[in-house]
Amino acid sequence: MTTNKFQNNLMNENLSKKRKKDGANKVTGYLPDEKPEFIELILFALQQIIVMFPATVLVALITGFHVSTTVFASGLATLGFILITRKKIPLYYGSSFSYIATIASIMSTDTFSGYSLNDKISIAQFGIVMSGFVSIFAGIIIQKSGEKLIDKVLPPTITGSIAIIIGLSLAGNAMGNAAAIPPTVSKASQQIATNYAWLIAIITLFSTILYSVYLKGKLSQLPILFGLLTGYFAALVIGLISGISFLNFHTIQSSSILNLPIFTFPKPSWEAMMAIMPIAIATIPESTAHVYQLDTYVNDLAKKKGINNRYDIAGNLGLNLVGDGIGDMISGMIGGPAGTNYGENLSTMAISKNFSVPVLIAASILTMIIACFTPLINLIYSIPTAVIGGLSIYLYGVIAAQGITIMLDKKVDLFSSKNLAVIAVILIIGLGGTYSFEGGMIPMFGVELPSLATAAVVGILLNLMLSFREDK
Secondary structure, eight states: OHHHHHHHHHHHHHHHHHHHHHHHTOOOOBOTTOOOOHHHHHHHHHHHHHHHHHHHHHHHHHHTOOHHHHHHHHHHHHHHHHHHTTTOOOOOEEEOGGGHHHHHHHHHOGGGTTSOHHHHHHHHHHHHHHHHHHHHHHHHHHHHHOHHHHHHHSOHHHHHHHHHHHHHHTHHHHHHHHTOOOTTSOGGGHHHHHHHHHHHHHHHHHHHHHHHHHOOGGGGGOHHHHHHHHHHHHHHHHHHHHOOOOOOSOSSOOSOSBOOOOOOOOOOOHHHHHHHGGGHHHHHHHHHHHHHHHHHHHHHHHHHTTOOSOOOOGGGHHHHHHHHHHHHHHHHHHTOOOEEEOHHHHHHHHHHTBOOHHHHHHHHHHHHHHTTBHHHHHHHHTSOHHHHHHHHHHHHHHHHHHHHHHHHHTTOOTTOHHHHHHHHHHHHHHHHHHHHSGGGEEEETTEEEEHHHHHHHHHHHHHHHHTTSOOO
């Protein structure tokens, strides 16, 4: 009797240890069709909004578009993208840097110098809406042709390389933001203010990394939000000690709490259509790279969670491009810039292991709400640029690292002369063009070509040319 009791106690103890071990090894994260609890949903959504906000606002400021309208358009276009892709592809739509030079040139050209700001935006909108048809057309072709065409035109040597140059081409922005100081700082105090900015950025960067590595369970999915809050608090404390105000809560001056965005509507323009429409070609390799990255990370999480069903995200590449095109048309119809799915948001999902589509739906709705309330817009604006820089160093680096992940996952032969040639040309044209010429525009044969788009097109053509005779 005593022996049986001892054996039972031993079995119970072993079972308890096993349960504790299983709990400790439990994989946290959300797959595209999984939905977090309400509070978690809101926190995860805010995290997605935070990482897309700086780039989206920056595009508006550079192009001259209305900021609140641009923010609202990103949320509405994301919602449209998710519905068009039947909730299968968790990506956030935001304003693309590929279009900046062209849109800005249209906004400042002498041809439209006598037009009002809203009229100029309306003219650019027509080109943006028309660019949506390029993505939709490409998506339909790919959807009908299947994986064989994708592998031939956009193999991992191209999509991986594009992802790498997207991340690394933003490195200058990240480092510049990390050293940014408030415009109100006097010339005599600029050096000390820069030192404080670096301190804020470093605190933000390393706290975010530590949160992403060491937090466990549900908290491990919020490293970006926690990192931002840590950097924000550090900026507040440093501001109080130094007297340098890194936080500004009055960027938008308004006596009204509720301010609806300024919606404008497209005006047909042959010039805008011819200038903006072709740029959509540049976003196709970028968007494709994001889809392959997403496919790799989602299925890795599914495997770790013990789910045997494969999420065929890469198989929906054509649908993704159709969604991108619809996003451009939605944004362009109400006064927002052209865009594509955002690498920053994808990096956040990869770091936090949160690929939930309901989270992105919540983020898109909250974004539209924020765009209509002055205090909420000012709260987002109050985030110091140095904090954004600290986060960006991590996020942009992850985008580049995901390009390497694509090549590893697809087992790219890096001893192949063909593969090395394609990768080398894309990297050098993309990065060299970005850092050698103003605005990343390569002056060539009397025209200026966007470096990322040029790198993508040259890479595609080179790959097709070299495919006639494969290395053995």
